[in-house]
Amino acid sequence: MRKPFFVIVISVCLVLSLGLGLFGCKQAPKEKTFFAMNTLMTVSLYGDSALLDECGRLLASLDRTLSATDPTSEVYRLNHGGTSEDEHVKELLDKSLALSRLTEGAFDPTVYPVVRAWGFTTGDYRIPAQDELTAALSKVGYERIAWKEGSISLPQGVEIDFGGIAKGYAGDLVKRYLLDKGLTSGLLNLGGNVVAIGAKPDGTPYRIAVKDPVGEGYMCILPVVDKSVVTSGLYERYFEKDGVKYGHIVDPSTGYPVDNGFLSVTVVGEDGAKCDALSTALFVMGPQKACEFAKSNALSVVMATEDCLYVSSDLSSSIAWKGEQNKRVVTL
Amino acid sequence: MKTWVWVVIVAVILAVSLTVGVVLLTRQPQGNVAYVYVDGELVYQVDLSKVDQPYLYTVNTPYGTNVLEIAKDSIRIADADCPHKECVEQGRLKGSPLVCLPHRLVVKIAEDDADSVSR
Incomplete structure (x- = not known):
């Protein structure tokens, strides 16, 4: 008589603990929002909430170092004839120059004077006169920076801006910090650059949406574990003049905002800084060249034009398209 | 112990877990x-x-x-x-x-x- 009751009690306990375990996983992560690098940054993690404040300090300190407009920053000093010994600036310059070479200048940190001429650095948008643009373009060229090691200085007239890579780098830095502190699961969203640290506490991948470049919803959702997802799109920052839209992504070879049919380019990978720079570079290359580049460099990408969606073969089976997609899907 | 005692215990545990479950679920933020x-x-x-x-x-x-x-x-x-x-x-x-x-x-x-x- 005793045995069956014992079995019932045990099974009820099991069911209960399972239920509680599941609820435990549903617990909301600890989250904090910061403003740095001219954008909104959210850090959410499953772990010690004291880490959140340290993440904020890291981001603020990196912002002060890398800002191109703050007269006390390392980058400002470099752009005004000074030198820098800062480790972050060195690592970023090293990465930037390597990616400029890889993309043959489609990504170029020295495009800053041109971006400034269009007003994208301040928000005071304008169309620069041709001679002003020519003068700004003459200062562009990553090849002119000869730095290898030691203290950094820039050739006369050359100015840099890490805007196209800094958010990705910041994500890598915060991720490294959190991993060092023993964190196993967390999610960063640094102005639209998403960094997944590990998987969700229940072991399933994070579900990262890519914004629909024309509508309000999502274009697709990607399951992501321990990777960064970086998207470049023209909807982020642009202005309209006489019926023409000017987006904030400037082609370093022409000095003009790109208008090549791309609506958005997303790059997924472990190195967030690289994803950040490559999403801009692919956007500048335009659909045809970007597809070839992504293929030959085995990049994980999702790229959208007006009538076509390009997705790399490694993502094509796990991607969930959202909304009404009446576009051709091309697997690279 | 008598059968009915076990039945009561199991029923109480079930009722409590059900209540806790419902409370936890409905506490999820509404979409709007x-x-x-x-x-x-x-x-x-x-x-x-x-x-x-x-x-x-x-x-x-x-x-x-x-x-x-x-x-x-x-x-x-x-x-x-x-x-x-x-x-x-x-x-x-x-x-x-x-x-x-x-x-x-x-x-x-x-x-x-x-x-x-x-x-």
């Missing part, structure tokens, strides 16, 4: 609550589905002022004293959060089936 943050701190929240009469709500941040227009299932930044008024131009909150960078103000609705959005 808008949250207003300044400097990352929640300063105001409103369930948009329960708004009968449209009204204006002024948020005084340390950096300036934003006026929110709140109506049934709708919230937008109607006015602000920031330089470019990009927050006003964003219109009604649909998917992406409304952001006023100079005032460090964010208005958002709890995110749905994605954990984060790359943009």
Whole structure:
């Protein structure tokens, strides 16, 4: 008589603990929002909430170092004839120059004077006169920076801006910090650059949406574990003049905002800084060249034009398209 | 012990777990609550589905002022004293959060089936 009751009690306990375990996983992560690098940054993690404040300090300190407009920053000093010994600036310059070479200048940190001429650095948008643009373009060229090691200085007239890579780098830095502190699961969203640290506490991948470049919803959702997802799109920052839209992504070879049919380019990978720079570079290359580049460099990408969606073969089976997609899907 | 004692114990445990489960589940945020943050701190929240009469709500941040227009299932930044008024131009909150960078103000609705959005 005793045995069956014992079995019932045990099974009820099991069911209960399972239920509680599941609820435990549903617990909301600890989250904090910061403003740095001219954008909104959210850090959410499953772990010690004291880490959140340290993440904020890291981001603020990196912002002060890398800002191109703050007269006390390392980058400002470099752009005004000074030198820098800062480790972050060195690592970023090293990465930037390597990616400029890889993309043959489609990504170029020295495009800053041109971006400034269009007003994208301040928000005071304008169309620069041709001679002003020519003068700004003459200062562009990553090849002119000869730095290898030691203290950094820039050739006369050359100015840099890490805007196209800094958010990705910041994500890598915060991720490294959190991993060092023993964190196993967390999610960063640094102005639209998403960094997944590990998987969700229940072991399933994070579900990262890519914004629909024309509508309000999502274009697709990607399951992501321990990777960064970086998207470049023209909807982020642009202005309209006489019926023409000017987006904030400037082609370093022409000095003009790109208008090549791309609506958005997303790059997924472990190195967030690289994803950040490559999403801009692919956007500048335009659909045809970007597809070839992504293929030959085995990049994980999702790229959208007006009538076509390009997705790399490694993502094509796990991607969930959202909304009404009446576009051709091309697997690279 | 008698059979009925066990039955009662099991029934009580089931009832308690069911209640706890229901409470936990219904506590999940409803899809239509808008949250207003300044400097990352929640300063105001409103369930948009329960708004009968449209009204204006002024948020005084340390950096300036934003006026929110709140109506049934709708919230937008109607006015602000920031330089470019990009927050006003964003219109009604649909998917992406409304952001006023100079005032460090964010208005958002709890995110749905994605954990984060790359943009």
